[in-house]
Each structure stands twice: as structure tokens, then as C-alpha cells.
Amino acid sequence: MKTNAKIEFGDFQTPLALAKEVCSLLVQQRVNANAVLEPTCGVGTFLVAAAEVFPKARLLGCDINSEYVMQTTAALAAAGAAKRASVGKQDFFAHDWEAGLADIRGSLLVLGNLPWVTNATVSGMNGSNLPTKENFQGFRGIEARTGKSNFDISEWMLIRLVKALRGRSATIAMLCKTGTARKLLRFAWQNDGRIASASLYRIDAKKHFGASVDACLLFATTGEAGPAEAKVFDGLFAKRASTTLGLAGQDLVHDIRTYRRLKHLEGLCPYQWRSGVKHDCASIMELRRTDGKALQNKLGEHVRIEPDHLFPLLKCSDLANGRIEPERFVVVPQRRVGENTSVIAKTAPRTWRYLDSHRKLFEGRKSSIYSSRVPFALFGIGDYSFAPWKVAVSGLHRTPRFALVGPVDEKPVLFDDTCYFLPFEDKQEARVVAEILNSRECRDFLASLTFTDSKRPITVQLLQRLNIRALAEDAGLADEWAASRNRGVHHSEEPISMQAEFVMERPTK
Numbered sequence: 001m002k003t004n005a006k007i008e009f010g011d012f013q014t015p016l017a018l019a020k021e022v023c024s025l026l027v028q029q030r031v032n033a034n035a036v037l038e039p040t041c042g043v044g045t046f047l048v049a050a051a052e053v054f055p056k057a058r059l060l061g062c063d064i065n066s067e068y069v070m071q072t073t074a075a076l077a078a079a080g081a082a083k084r085a086s087v088g089k090q091d092f093f094a095h096d097w098e099a100g101l102a103d104i105r106g107s108l109l110v111l112g113n114l115p116w117v118t119n120a121t122v123s124g125m126n127g128s129n130l131p132t133k134e135n136f137q138g139f140r141g142i143e144a145r146t147g148k149s150n151f152d153i154s155e156w157m158l159i160r161l162v163k164a165l166r167g168r169s170a171t172i173a174m175l176c177k178t179g180t181a182r183k184l185l186r187f188a189w190q191n192d193g194r195i196a197s198a199s200l201y202r203i204d205a206k207k208h209f210g211a212s213v214d215a216c217l218l219f220a221t222t223g224e225a226g227p228a229e230a231k232v233f234d235g236l237f238a239k240r241a242s243t244t245l246g247l248a249g250q251d252l253v254h255d256i257r258t259y260r261r262l263k264h265l266e267g268l269c270p271y272q273w274r275s276g277v278k279h280d281c282a283s284i285m286e287l288r289r290t291d292g293k294a295l296q297n298k299l300g301e302h303v304r305i306e307p308d309h310l311f312p313l314l315k316c317s318d319l320a321n322g323r324i325e326p327e328r329f330v331v332v333p334q335r336r337v338g339e340n341t342s343v344i345a346k347t348a349p350r351t352w353r354y355l356d357s358h359r360k361l362f363e364g365r366k367s368s369i370y371s372s373r374v375p376f377a378l379f380g381i382g383d384y385s386f387a388p389w390k391v392a393v394s395g396l397h398r399t400p401r402f403a404l405v406g407p408v409d410e411k412p413v414l415f416d417d418t419c420y421f422l423p424f425e426d427k428q429e430a431r432v433v434a435e436i437l438n439s440r441e442c443r444d445f446l447a448s449l450t451f452t453d454s455k456r457p458i459t460v461q462l463l464q465r466l467n468i469r470a471l472a473e474d475a476g477l478a479d480e481w482a483a484s485r486n487r488g489v490h491h492s493e494e495p496i497s498m499q500a501e502f503v504m505e506r507p508t509k
């Protein structure tokens, strides 16, 4: 298949060895199948593997690619299973799955590997292999999810299958991205999708498909609603589950058992977490000292600007590795979002000339948040950015490490937008809060909530739900924290209005 079509149709054929491993797991799990359905069968490796372990089962396959349909038919004939096979060309999106599944009698196994592609990729290449708008009655929110936003085609297809299977006892064994499996489960658990049981078995997608994604076998049974929990195994034949993910209220959490044990640590954080400064122009805005003195930008230019607009900068990798002596500086043309930058032309002419000489790079910033803004606009900037003391954490690293960061040469240290922080006027309070956040209890609680394969395991929403008071009590620091808070200004506190929904893992929007 040509590369473009391969991408549009998410065409990564499962190697026979992996299909056989999956099938032996199904046998080990005592799956009973009178019929095996592969809804996007490709060249048929799953059906061939299933033919061997379910010697009496009917083998049903469809694919949009007629060449593949022929190959699967031939492969099943070569495996001696022609008589019990039925393979045809079928567009998944156009099929009436309710009627199709109702025609299949006996215990049903839905097995396979759906296309690995997102709707945005398909649309971006002017492709048409996308779902049509359908009435997903009883599946709240599907319209919104399949509207303009990005989602994995396989997520849509899995939801479609679960909906068509609702109330029917069947087994689902599908390879997919781990994130897709979680989204499917979350969706089904929240929308009466009647998943009786579910487990995830991680697979090595790099080895089997050459794809650098977290992938798994989603193994589920349908028919009635079971507990909203799924064991996660680190390999197809791992003896023990490494964790049990589950639904906690509206949220999917990584380790539901630990979460339940530490649930009392959840609440409203009395401080307002902030994200670091966002500029999307690192080549100009981020500087380093070359020979101890002169500053250089990422283009290799020497930069001489007024010190008023220059602040020490830490990035997520610094925080994650405990490096809190900044080696970088950031140019700061604004002290709050929306502030007029043109005054710099007078107050700091060298800074203005420097920025202005690279105006094109600023104007080329992709994010729409910069359109119709003043030149050299920043986000994530305000009084809080200039507080002397901060407790900061990387948003991108799996294991949170909260750093106490103080001023350098009497200047507050800033962070980039991969970091989150609490600002403090008082060192003592910042120190105690850092200690509370680094306590065992806090780390365990955060670990129970976060999915380590998420691009951004730590988010403001997550941090904002840390009940510092309960954490301080559990960590034996309640008195110290209370004493530190009595010392004076509470720069970082803000009335918190409506609490944002606590979404550990957001469904595709």
C-alpha cells in the first residue's frame, strides 16, 4: 500500500507471532468462542491465529481493502479453515453493527487491531476514512467528541462496537494504544456501556509495529455492568497486575486501590498553582552565558539588553533533576498578560531593538493565542511570576519532585511553561510547603492519580486538588505549616471559585 493510504487507513498489520501470543492468552483466560469477528481484518493474521486455537469457531472478517479481503480468504484457506470462514469487503463506518452482530449466534469473540490513526491526520491529508455523524443514542457526548476535535479512529470504532454489543455477552480482545483503551473504558463506564470485566495487557509497540507509543491488548467482557476497574499487566503473560486503574467519580485514576486509601488527601488546595511563562520563541527569548559574562541566544547571537527585562530561568528538566541554579535567562517584555510592550522602546531601547530585529519570528508563532496581541506578547506572566520564593515542579516528568527556589542575585527565578509553581513572599512558608509536597503521602497520592504514559502527567487541575492541610497532618507538618502561615503576606492565595472538574485524564474533546 502507498504510504499516504497506509497512514489514512491506519494500516499496521499485526505480525503473526503477536496474534498467536494474544490467542494463547485468550485460551489461558478460558475464552469460549463459537464465532470470531475481526472487524478490520487486514491480511488476516488474527483470524489465522484464531483458527488454530478455536478449531470449531466460525471466522468472520471484514476490511475496507479488497486486496486484503482476498489475502485473508487465501490465508484462511491455506490454514484449512475455508469452510468456516466468511470474509468480505466492508467499510466499518458504513456498517449497521447492531444488525450485523445480532446475526452472529453463539458466544462471540471480537478480536483484532483497528486502524492506528487520528481523525486530524485523516482530515489533514484530505482523506475520507472518517466516521459519519451518527445518532449515538444513550452514549452521551459522542457528538461533541466526534465533532471538530481530535480523536483516535480506533477509539471511535471501539465505542461503536461496545454500543452495538450492549447487553450482549461477548469478549473483546483488541490491540490499541493504551490511552485509547483507557478512554474507551472511561466512556463505557460513564455511559452504561455494560463492560462486565476489563484488563489491559501492555505490548511492546516498538518491537511489533515500529511505533513509539504505549500500546496494549484491551481484554474485556460485555453484557452487564461490572466494577469500573481494570487490572493492568505489564506484558501479555505477566503473572501479576502492576496496578488496577479505575473510575473515581468522574475521573480515571491510575491506581484505584491506593487512591481509595489516600482519598482524604484530596480537596481544595488553599494556594493557586500557576504555570510558567509561555513565549513560544525560545531561540530569541532564552539566553545563556557563554564565557561567564556575555549572553547568547539560541541563534548564536551575542545579546546585550537592559537587566530589567532579564530573569533567571529554570525548565522542567532542571526541576526534575534537582538543578535549581539557573543556567539560562529569559527575556521578559511584559509583567502581566496584555501589558503594552511598546513602552520598552523608550524605557529599555536595547531590549526593544533586540526583540524588534526578530519580529518575524514572533509573528510566525503558530499558536492562535498570540494573534491580535501586542508585539512580543507572553502568557503565564503576572505579579506571581515575580514573587521571590517558589515551590515548583515539572509537568512533564513522571515522578514529581517539588523544588524550593529562591531569588538569584536578588532576582526572582522564572520557569517555562513546562513547569508549575506556587509563589510565596516568605521563605519559611515556601520551605514547609515544599516539604509537605515532597512527603511520601503526597507522592503516593499523586502516583495513584497520574498515568505515567501521559504527555503531561502533572497538571494544574491535579495540583489544585491537593489538600495541603490533610497532607501536612499526614506528614506530621501541620503545626509547622500553620506557624509559617501566620508569618504574614499570603501572596499566593486567591479565592478559588468553582473548582475545575478533576479530570486526571481528559476524554478526547
Ligand SMILES: C[S@@+](CC[C@H](N)C(=O)[O-])C[C@H]1O[C@@H](n2cnc3c(N)ncnc32)[C@H](O)[C@@H]1O
Binding pocket: 009, 010, 011, 012, 013, 014, 015, 038, 039, 040, 041, 042, 043, 044, 045, 046, 062, 063, 064, 065, 068, 090, 091, 092, 093, 112, 113, 114, 115, 116, 129
Ligand atoms: C492496524 S491495521 C490492522 C489489520 C489487522 N486487523 C491486523 O491486526 O493485522 C488496520 C486495518 O484497518 C483497515 N481499515 C481502515 N479503515 C477501515 C474502514 N473504514 N473499514 C474497514 N477497515 C478499515 C485497514 O485496511 C487495515 O487493514
